[in-house]
Amino acid sequence: MSDDELQTLLGGVWQRLAKAVEDPADPWRLPALGVQGLNGPSVRMMVLRSACRTDRVLTAQTDIRSTKIPGFRKDPRVAWLFYDPASKVQVRATGRATIHHNDELTRRAWPSVPETNQLNYSTALPPGATISDPALGQAANDDPASAFANFAVIWCEITRIDWLQLGPQSHRRAQFTWNGSEWLAAWTVP
Ligand SMILES: Cc1cc2nc3c(=O)[nH]c(=O)nc-3n(C[C@H](O)[C@H](O)[C@H](O)COP(=O)(O)O)c2cc1C
Numbered sequence: 001m002s003d004d005e006l007q008t009l010l011g012g013v014w015q016r017l018a019k020a021v022e023d024p025a026d027p028w029r030l031p032a033l034g035v036q037g038l039n040g041p042s043v044r045m046m047v048l049r050s051a052c053r054t055d056r057v058l059t060a061q062t063d064i065r066s067t068k069i070p071g072f073r074k075d076p077r078v079a080w081l082f083y084d085p086a087s088k089v090q091v092r093a094t095g096r097a098t099i100h101h102n103d104e105l106t107r108r109a110w111p112s113v114p115e116t117n118q119l120n121y122s123t124a125l126p127p128g129a130t131i132s133d134p135a136l137g138q139a140a141n142d143d144p145a146s147a148f149a150n151f152a153v154i155w156c157e158i159t160r161i162d163w164l165q166l167g168p169q170s171h172r173r174a175q176f177t178w179n180g181s182e183w184l185a186a187w188t189v190p
Pocket of ligand 1: 030042044045046047048060061062063066067068069081127128
């Protein structure tokens with residue numbers, strides 16, 4: 001397969017990621033996001049909020065008070081994991097995260113967060129806080145200003161993509177590495 005075909009494959013990955021953002025039925029809309037937490041590796045499901053091939057950026061949204069935030073600050077390297085059980089395609093995307101909070105980017109993103117989701121950011125206690133009853137962990141008020149104060153965007157610049165497809169007869173794997181000006185592509189042993 002030529003480099004052109006690998007670049008087409010890469011283009012298809014970014015296209016699919018962008019489509020998944022808009023499609024609640026797409027399993028790539030719910031990736032796992034891994035980071036080096038304060039107490040070792042940590043991983044969680046996230047909703048993919050944007051995917052931009054031109055900027056090589058994936059984003060997610062979270063509560064600035066969540067325990068993952070100090071992890072990103074300690075070590076900004078991140079790993080995203082996407083899997084589609086129908087096509088048996090796994091994509092791993094790695095890069096570096098920047099946390100946006102109370103800035104131009106979060107102000108632009110906030111209006112497109114559905115009101116019911118905005119409420120998730122207005123719990124009195126931070127995510128992960130110990131409570132005596134689950135009811136105490138629910139959003140206590142509907143004050144959009146206090147909710148926005150906790151809203152953060154995890155903005156990840158991607159520099160490596162590992163694509164793997166399991167097939168009935170054979171498996172295929174390709175790796176894409178951003179060298180600062182272009183994506184270098186290679187087939188690798190699955
Ligand atoms: C399907 C699903 C989607 C989720 N999406 C998000 C999300 O977009 N943002 C978020 O902060 N947490 C999301 N969560 C919750 C996280 O997985 C995690 O439990 C939470 O962010 C606290 O993680 P932390 O302790 O690592 O900060 C989601 C969980 C599930 C099950």
